[in-house]
Amino acid sequence: MEFLRLLVECDRVDYIRVDSNGSTVDRLAGELWSPKIHLMCTFHPSQVTLDKFLERVDVTQQAGMLDMVNFVAVPRGYNKSEIDRLVRAFAERGIFMNVAYDFFQPGEYRLADMRHLLSLRTRRDAEFTLKCETLGEVCAAGVSYVEIELDGSVRRCRQTRTLGNLFEHVDLLGQAEPCTFPTCNCIERYTQLLSWRGAGDRHLTQYVSRNREHRRGLPETDWTAELGDGSIQQIVKPPLSVRAQALELKVPLSKLRRRAVRKAAKVARGVAGRGGKTTR
Numbered sequence: 411m412e413f414l415r416l417l418v419e420c421d422r423v424d425y426i427r428v429d430s431n432g433s434t435v436d437r438l439a440g441e442l443w444s445p446k447i448h449l450m451c452t453f454h455p456s457q458v459t460l461d462k463f464l465e466r467v468d469v470t471q472q473a474g475m476l477d478m479v480n481f482v483a484v485p486r487g488y489n490k491s492e493i494d495r496l497v498r499a500f501a502e503r504g505i506f507m508n509v510a511y512d513f514f515q516p517g518e519y520r521l522a523d524m525r526h527l528l529s530l531r532t533r534r535d536a537e538f539t540l541k542c543e544t545l546g547e548v549c550a551a552g553v554s555y556v557e558i559e560l561d562g563s564v565r566r567c568r569q570t571r572t573l574g575n576l577f578e579h580v581d582l583l584g585q586a587e588p589c590t591f592p593t594c595n596c597i598e599r600y601t602q603l604l605s606w607r608g609a610g611d612r613h614l615t616q617y618v619s620r621n622r623e624h625r626r627g628l629p630e631t632d633w634t635a636e637l638g639d640g641s642i643q644q645i646v647k648p649p650l651s652v653r654a655q656a657l658e659l660k661v662p663l664s665k666l667r668r669r670a671v672r673k674a675a676k677v678a679r680g681v682a683g684r685g686g687k688t689t690r
């Protein structure tokens with residue numbers, strides 16, 4: 411709470427995203443109301459009843475601090491009608507409920523369930539979230555974003571090496587660099603990949619806004635309706651590791667990495683040409 415208070419009081423900070431399980435957000439709204447704070451509260455039905463959760467998030471919704479509620483729909487026991495009921499229950503209170511897939515087992519969903527899950531968001535968001543082929547994409551993580559662990563270790567993002575320790579010394583990157591991973595499981599990609607930078611600022615608010623609009627247009631906006639099962643499977647299929655890609659393409663790993671760096675340089679030139687920044 412004290413750290414948040416410092417951020418709220420800092421003139422250079424105008425947007426603070428807070429991800430929470432919702433357990434103390436009503437207190438937060440009472441003690442530290444600020445239009446800078448944007449909440450994303452995840453609903454865990456195994457830990458809290460819907461009524462109790464709603465009671466807490468309603469307070470933040472009325473305070474104008476809640477951007478969205480999140481719900482992770484795991485593949486086992488996926489229940490379409492129950493998910494639709496939850497989406498409606500929140501929507502009736504003016505709350506957008508995001509239905510997230512399980513990062514760790516995207517391939518485990520039945521096809522019909524995955525189709526339903528995908529249909530609840532725009533195609534660009536769905537493909538970006540699931541495939542997210544980031545190898546060679548220029549990413550500003552390590553420059554304008556870092557991940558700080560409990561022991562003070564600072565990383566570019568959760569997938570990368572440490573840049574030092576907060577209590578000793580940290581070497582931030584000098585500029586945005588190509589991502590060296592085939593895919594990104596970090597939520598930060600929305601804000602740090604230069605190809606998404608336009609949507610990066612106030613990214614949570616913008617995500618909710620475009621996907622709320624998308625859902626309003628359903629079933630007409632259901633882009634999955636035109637796709638055969640094979641295409642859905644392609645979207646869900648995770649990108650191959652760099653090594654596997656090299657084997658499949660029958661090129662040396664080093665060549666693939668050089669290719670990624672060239673691709674990144676091209677993206678960076680394009681962004682610079684459009685007047686984009688690499689840091690903020």
Ligand code: SF4
Pocket residue numbers: 544549550551566567568569570588589590591593594595596598599602603
């Ligand atoms: S795209 Fe994701 S994995 Fe790659 S460097 Fe950026 S945050 Fe890390």
